[in-house]
Amino acid sequence: MNKRVDDALMSLKEEMIEAILELVKIPSVQGEPEKEAPFGINVKKALEEALKLGERLGFVVKNVDNYAGHVQYGNSGKLFGVLGHLDVVPEGTGWSVDPYGGVIKDGYIFGRGVVDDKGPTIAALYALKAVKDAGVDPKNRIRIIFGTNEESGWGGITYYLEREEVPEMSVTPDATFTLIYAEKGIVNYRFSKRTGEKKKGFEIIELKGGEASNMVAADATAVIKGDVDQLLAVLESFVPENKATIRWERNNDTLAIFVKGVSAHGSKPEMGVNAISALLDFLEKLELSRAGLQEFVKTVASKIGYETDGTSLGIAGYDKMSGPLTVNFGTLRLNAEKVEGVINIRYPVFFNEERIKMQVEEALKGLEVVREHHHDPLYMSPDSELVKLLVDIYENVTGEKAQLHTIGGGTYARAVPNAVAFGPLFPGREETEHQPDERILIDDLLMMARIYAQLFYIILTQW
Structure with missing residues (x-):
């Protein structure tokens, strides 16, 4: 390990933490496009802040x-x-601190994006600063690339790579250490149905759930008009299968139902409690006033329901390298003309997405199904030059044995050739990304920066 570089990094600790806190205060959830702000004004602000820091x-x-x-x-x-990214998923509910407050507590930095991916991206930037401060004479180049809509479509990084030089090798600090050599394929399917003409039955005035396809839906709401006493009789005997909780508010001939679940990352839907699943289970027991909506509810409740493995969709499966296929019911929306939902599927490395789509269409027959945001699986051989380099640096800096992993999450590593995800979470650490109280230990961010500083030293002087 180059001690001069490491000492330079350690001297930057407080400045690095302050820079992360300032960036976290920008709520850079993708918003409506505006002039010169393709992903919304707050995402633009985050990009400008990072470049000013650079x-x-x-x-x-x-x-x-x-x-x-x-x-x-x-x-x-x-x-x-x-390759890092500055956009974040919506904050959701259930926080004990302000998600955009830049809070330090018990040795952790709290806030939306401190793990995914603002904290690690800025830590990498300060690792590069440490190499520069140590007086390293570079014979190669390193770019810290700031993406802007990784959580919702990858339009930003695609636009960038079409116009800028593509790196020969890359890492993304957006997963776990030691590194990720395989990532499942990711695809969203949006399915919808026109609600149809009004008839006898309960009228759904409002129906919504979830905030993003890659988050387990923590909240879902339905406002229903009709015989409220009958509705309450059904509701009071209803027990969700997934331990979601329900409360309601009566207002004359309408009943507002609020379902509360537990958020989790969309790549691990089994770790959360999906509020949408519980709400549709309840609605499936009612006679609804619109035939299209009724068909949607019955089809989706029977073919997706509470499942996170795709069994009833007919797509459940597993491969030894990357594990099981997972399904996350991410969002549900009703408007004046149609009802629609979005599922986020993570499929094993050796599966075929075309066949998955055909089966989903068959299972959800009667609904319109559209594929969105498909990313092929990633695989990097453990014997590759990049993997061997990262393993060696990790073991030298930490003194720990390297561990190679596969994940269901999707990172920018699959946006470019010859790339893997490298950090920031260390083995045994709690995964809090996409959840309330997202947080990371300051000491872990510092160790990540130390690892990256040594990587940069090798890349700039010996590659």
């Missing part, structure tokens, strides 16, 4: 039309990339 640290920076940007050190030679 300038203050003495790097060359570039904003690529507010779709993405980068910080670079080195003027020639091979290009190594670090």
